[in-house]
Amino acid sequence: MTPTARPVLYSFRRCPYAMRARLALLASGTACDIREVRLARKPPELLAASAKATVPVMVLPDGSVIDQSLDIMRWSLARADPEGWLDRDDPALIAANDGPFKHHLDRAKYPDRHDGDPAPHRAACVALLHELEPRLARADNLCGTARGLADMAILPFVRQFAAIDTAWFAAQPLPGVQRWLARHLGSALFEGAMVRLDPWQAGDAPVVFASANSTG
Ligand SMILES: N[C@@H](CCC(=O)N[C@@H](CS)C(=O)NCC(=O)O)C(=O)O
Numbered sequence: 001m002t003p004t005a006r007p008v009l010y011s012f013r014r015c016p017y018a019m020r021a022r023l024a025l026l027a028s029g030t031a032c033d034i035r036e037v038r039l040a041r042k043p044p045e046l047l048a049a050s051a052k053a054t055v056p057v058m059v060l061p062d063g064s065v066i067d068q069s070l071d072i073m074r075w076s077l078a079r080a081d082p083e084g085w086l087d088r089d090d091p092a093l094i095a096a097n098d099g100p101f102k103h104h105l106d107r108a109k110y111p112d113r114h115d116g117d118p119a120p121h122r123a124a125c126v127a128l129l130h131e132l133e134p135r136l137a138r139a140d141n142l143c144g145t146a147r148g149l150a151d152m153a154i155l156p157f158v159r160q161f162a163a164i165d166t167a168w169f170a171a172q173p174l175p176g177v178q179r180w181l182a183r184h185l186g187s188a189l190f191e192g193a194m195v196r197l198d199p200w201q202a203g204d205a206p207v208v209f210a211s212a213n214s215t216g
Contacts, residue, residue, distance in 0.1 A: 007032040009072075009209060010046045010057040012039060013196065016156030017069035018056040022193040022209065023152040024073035028080045031210035032058070035200035045202060070094065073149060088141070088148020093132075097154045101128045105161050118164075125161050129177050136176025140183070147184065155184050 009025065009032045011018040025032060037046060037055050050057045050067040058066040058075070066072050077086050107114040107121035114121075135142050142150045158181055162169040170178065184190055192211060200207075 008059040009034050010037050010055050012037050012055045015055050016160055019156035020153050021056040021069045021072040024076045026192050026211040028076040030076045033206040034209035036197040038199045085149040088143035090150040093150050094153045097157055109164050126172055129174050133176045136180050
């Protein structure tokens with residue numbers, strides 16, 4: 001693999017895993033070259049870097065590869081963490097999101113690919129989101145006043161759930177989650193993470209993904 005000055009991130013704009021990686025990269029001020037991937041036509045460079053070929057994948061300048069979104073978050077925040085996101089981590093909460101919540105989310109969103117009836121899976125997602133309500137009644141974020149790793153690891157999945165039917169979601173008795181979601185979706189950080197890019201192919205000029213105060 002050709003070494004590059006910046007890490008290379010294979011990403012897909014709408015993928016919640018890639019989204020959380022991008023959020024942490026921006027928060028840490030880690031600049032990278034971003035390569036937007038079409039999941040239906042993954043570039044050979046991505047397949048060469050990571051045989052499991054999911055996004056996000058980060059290739060570091062020394063050629064090492066990080067192919068789990070949470071690991072990309074933790075790696076970038078270990079480099080620099082100006083907002084103290086690592087102080088607001090909650091591995092158990094993130095595991096509940098990545099496990100049961102994601103399981104039901106997939107079945108609520110894509111009923112045709114699963115058992116066909118989204119209703120019980122929507123209800124299961126709502127029940128899991130209810131468990132966040134006491135935290136969000138006490139404070140603006142999941143682990144206290146300020147946003148942190150737990151918020152940003154979970155938010156993209158809750159966004160995806162809410163987007164299945166925004167009117168229906170708005171009618172659910174989840175005031176804390178709804179407030180939390182709306183506030184973060186309207187943030188400059190989230191806007192920065194959702195930049196629209198053309199799919200990458202070899203030979204394209206690098207596209208730098210960075211916050212205004214990124215260091216590289
Ligand atoms: N555990 C991985 C999961 C990543 C993942 O499943 N990403 C999806 C897109 S949202 C993917 O790349 N799927 C492969 C495909 O659709 O071919 C992570 O946290 O990075």
